[in-house]
Amino acid sequence: MLYSLQNTVRASMLLCLALVISLPSAFAQSSLTYQKPPKEIAELVLAPSTPIASFSRTGEFMLLLERSGNPSIEDLAQPELRIAGMRINPATNGPSRSGAVENVKIKNTRTGVETQIKGLPTNARLGGFSLSNDEKYAAVTNTSNTGISLWLVDLTTFEAKKLTDEIVNDVMGGTLSWTPDNKILLKAINPKRSSMPEAPLAPVGPTIQETSGNAAPSRTYQDLLTNRHEEDLFAYFMDSQLMLIGLDGSKTPFGEPGMFSSVSLSPDGKYVMVDKIKKPFSYLVPANRFPYDVQLWDMTGKNIKTFAEIPLDEVRPTGFDATVTGPRSINWRADKPATLYWVEAQDGGDGKVEIDERDVVYTLDAPFSGSKVKFASTPYRYGGISWSDDSFALFSERWSATRKQIVRLINPSKPMDKGTVIIERSSDDIYNDPGSPVYKTNEFGRSVILRKGDDVFMTSEGGSPEGSMPYLSTFNVKTKTEKILWRSQAPYYERVVKVLNNDATEFITSKEGIEVQPNYWLVNTRKRIAPLQITNFEHPYESIKGIKKELVKYKRNDGLDLSAVVYTPEGYDAEKDGRLPVLMWAYPREYKSAAVASQVRGSQYRFTRLSWGSPLYWVTQGYAIMDQTEMPIVGEGDLEPNDFFLEQLVANAEAAIDFIVDSGIGDREKIAVGGHSYGAFMTANLLSHTNLFAAGIARSGAYNRTLTPFGFQYEQRTYWEAPDVYNTMAPFMHADKVKTPILLIHGMADNNSGTFPIQSERYYNALKGHGATTRLVFLPHESHGYSAEESILHTLYEQHEWLDKYVKNKK
Numbered sequence: 001m002l003y004s005l006q007n008t009v010r011a012s013m014l015l016c017l018a019l020v021i022s023l024p025s026a027f028a029q030s031s032l033t034y035q036k037p038p039k040e041i042a043e044l045v046l047a048p049s050t051p052i053a054s055f056s057r058t059g060e061f062m063l064l065l066e067r068s069g070n071p072s073i074e075d076l077a078q079p080e081l082r083i084a085g086m087r088i089n090p091a092t093n094g095p096s097r098s099g100a101v102e103n104v105k106i107k108n109t110r111t112g113v114e115t116q117i118k119g120l121p122t123n124a125r126l127g128g129f130s131l132s133n134d135e136k137y138a139a140v141t142n143t144s145n146t147g148i149s150l151w152l153v154d155l156t157t158f159e160a161k162k163l164t165d166e167i168v169n170d171v172m173g174g175t176l177s178w179t180p181d182n183k184i185l186l187k188a189i190n191p192k193r194s195s196m197p198e199a200p201l202a203p204v205g206p207t208i209q210e211t212s213g214n215a216a217p218s219r220t221y222q223d224l225l226t227n228r229h230e231e232d233l234f235a236y237f238m239d240s241q242l243m244l245i246g247l248d249g250s251k252t253p254f255g256e257p258g259m260f261s262s263v264s265l266s267p268d269g270k271y272v273m274v275d276k277i278k279k280p281f282s283y284l285v286p287a288n289r290f291p292y293d294v295q296l297w298d299m300t301g302k303n304i305k306t307f308a309e310i311p312l313d314e315v316r317p318t319g320f321d322a323t324v325t326g327p328r329s330i331n332w333r334a335d336k337p338a339t340l341y342w343v344e345a346q347d348g349g350d351g352k353v354e355i356d357e358r359d360v361v362y363t364l365d366a367p368f369s370g371s372k373v374k375f376a377s378t379p380y381r382y383g384g385i386s387w388s389d390d391s392f393a394l395f396s397e398r399w400s401a402t403r404k405q406i407v408r409l410i411n412p413s414k415p416m417d418k419g420t421v422i423i424e425r426s427s428d429d430i431y432n433d434p435g436s437p438v439y440k441t442n443e444f445g446r447s448v449i450l451r452k453g454d455d456v457f458m459t460s461e462g463g464s465p466e467g468s469m470p471y472l473s474t475f476n477v478k479t480k481t482e483k484i485l486w487r488s489q490a491p492y493y494e495r496v497v498k499v500l501n502n503d504a505t506e507f508i509t510s511k512e513g514i515e516v517q518p519n520y521w522l523v524n525t526r527k528r529i530a531p532l533q534i535t536n537f538e539h540p541y542e543s544i545k546g547i548k549k550e551l552v553k554y555k556r557n558d559g560l561d562l563s564a565v566v567y568t569p570e571g572y573d574a575e576k577d578g579r580l581p582v583l584m585w586a587y588p589r590e591y592k593s594a595a596v597a598s599q600v601r602g603s604q605y606r607f608t609r610l611s612w613g614s615p616l617y618w619v620t621q622g623y624a625i626m627d628q629t630e631m632p633i634v635g636e637g638d639l640e641p642n643d644f645f646l647e648q649l650v651a652n653a654e655a656a657i658d659f660i661v662d663s664g665i666g667d668r669e670k671i672a673v674g675g676h677s678y679g680a681f682m683t684a685n686l687l688s689h690t691n692l693f694a695a696g697i698a699r700s701g702a703y704n705r706t707l708t709p710f711g712f713q714y715e716q717r718t719y720w721e722a723p724d725v726y727n728t729m730a731p732f733m734h735a736d737k738v739k740t741p742i743l744l745i746h747g748m749a750d751n752n753s754g755t756f757p758i759q760s761e762r763y764y765n766a767l768k769g770h771g772a773t774t775r776l777v778f779l780p781h782e783s784h785g786y787s788a789e790e791s792i793l794h795t796l797y798e799q800h801e802w803l804d805k806y807v808k809n810k811k
Helices: 002-015 039-045 228-238 616-621 641-662 678-689 723-729 731-737 757-769 789-808
Strands: 052-055 061-067 081-083 086-089 101-108 114-116 126-131 137-143 148-154 159-162 176-178 184-189 239-245 251-253 258-265 271-277 292-298 303-310 327-332 339-345 359-365 373-378 381-389 392-399 404-410 420-426 439-441 447-449 455-460 471-476 481-487 493-499 506-513 516-524 548-555 561-568 580-586 589-591 624-629 632-634 666-676 695-699 742-747 774-779
Touching: 039 616, 039 789, 052 493, 061 126, 081 228, 101 126, 126 176, 137 176, 176 258, 184 258, 228 239, 228 258, 303 327, 359 381, 373 392, 392 447, 455 493, 548 641, 561 616, 561 641, 580 641, 580 678, 580 789, 589 641, 616 624, 616 789, 624 641, 632 641, 641 666, 641 678, 641 723, 666 678, 666 789, 678 695, 678 731, 678 742, 695 789, 731 757, 742 757, 742 789, 757 774, 774 789
Parallel strands: 381 447, 580 624, 580 666, 589 632, 666 695, 695 742, 742 774
Antiparallel strands: 052 061, 061 101, 081 086, 101 114, 126 137, 137 148, 148 159, 176 184, 184 239, 239 251, 239 258, 258 271, 271 292, 292 303, 327 339, 339 359, 359 373, 381 392, 392 404, 404 420, 439 447, 455 471, 471 481, 493 506, 506 516, 548 561, 561 624
């Protein structure tokens, strides 16, 4: 508890430093209270959220999960432990930051009848929804201020009841699973654990780390363990006892207690695979890379086999194609009662090693006493298996460095069958993406491929030069051709979310338009009847219904095709109303092909959904918005994209500005650029190396690349391998060049790899030291994405004031 109090006191002290308006020395600090943006923006932020739909396996009904609004800053300020890469609420033994559902309704997908679930807890904060195999019940957790309890929803009577007291251990998720006989296997707090460790008044000794010479490059993780006391706290909150919970609330301890990170039942429900974390813990990597044992238990809770002893994962080669040695991705085959499959690297986990057989997949059948069987191999990295039956499966391979993606048809009854390559493409190529298989539920309640002979049913985003037009198809694995069965039609964006029968003639879609809130529809292509609307969610943003949205295309100076989505105020006419100030919002992406980089992404027919970080709010203030402004960085063949980052970034920005000005919409002297995370990094670079913009907004970015020396974004080389790239790309190194006003905003509890709050602090100091016009806003208790209502409103206030001063009313 002392640790939590220390955190709280520290946060309170930092609060005094937060929300400070940092202007040139002629100006003093202003008020430290939270502010609000204009009424038109605030009302949009506070609009009610749309329920989340979760479908039953058969698609007969859907759960409508009504979400609570944004938490208050008081909620975020509650005691929080930041240890082992996790954020724990010590009062609940669960995560400190997670969304919640406050109400549940059941809707029949054919009749449209909607039923309210009765008996839900007061002030519900629900999560972890899981349907029983017979779909008669749903298990769900409820979080209060003091703990997490397990609840049961009877889907025949539509009533909920409490099954357990607040015994759930949800620190690492995966808290519950259904057995075939309708019992719930629950990860509970060990009832025999001791009291929470108290921080010593004085340390018992120094904190020491040591290496014996083995290279251990690591990305810049946040919230890691730092001392022995935090190790004790991690072990305390992870201490769990699995329990079998009956429908009547009866509790039976299952197996020995331990620090369980994962619990998985075999498809036939006769075995349980558990991952048990063990020491030594690490101060370099988060908990998901701590050592652990993979054990196989029978349904009495007896450990019948320790399948694998996975060592501490601190030492791993660099690069996105690097991985661990030993067994990884250990799973149950979906089409077998109890067969394990997993993959092992043959190259020491090093993607730079030249080898013919890089990854090998093995299998092992119950009762797990035999020898492992070599099942399949690949010269690339294993990407997963989609199962159908003992004669049909789809084996995926990938190679991140080249964006290569391969799918092979294999025969599971013939181990090491090389199979047939049916798909080979760039993972970035959305025009030639046949999509992903549609799945059905088999006799074990697991998802297997829905197919008819050699035809696999697929759903695709349907990328095209006109934007995304999703479709449902059959892909023939012998001819390698697809037949489109149904496709979204303009002016709507519609996609299949649930197929209801074996020939895919009946399915449920999510349909939306620019001013049409997404709703669910029942479609039957065989009966040739009109689609039936299932839900009728209301438009949450009445005040912006009339704004204009357009997908625009233009070219970069080297001929590369670019695109963006442009929004203008309701009734705006460029000829009559003149030019507008512009807010351009973007996020750079790296590509290995110019042809792929030029593809149009997104759809002009999607509903205009507003999130907390959206730039669209300023269309209510008379701005034109260039959203999803493409900023591709291309490095083909052996060339790396980042070798050309600055020149291509500037060319992208120049092309976007020329388009919006030449179209008669934008005022060249009144254009702002902004972005979040890597978009903030982009913004700072553009202001360092151009004089194109009137102002910039950079939220939660990383600006000094020497603080992320073992890679960042899609840069696989280390700082020592490519120092010129790191230094050239780092805005911190060019702070003396910034002459354009830049607003920096950062969450003080940012836990994203690389975007430490110190990134903005040091960058601000560098800018201030060189006389730049800048402002730094630190948001107390906020992570990489902002969630408290006060924080969101204040962020929008800051952005609005900055845009109005330096763009709209620019002198």
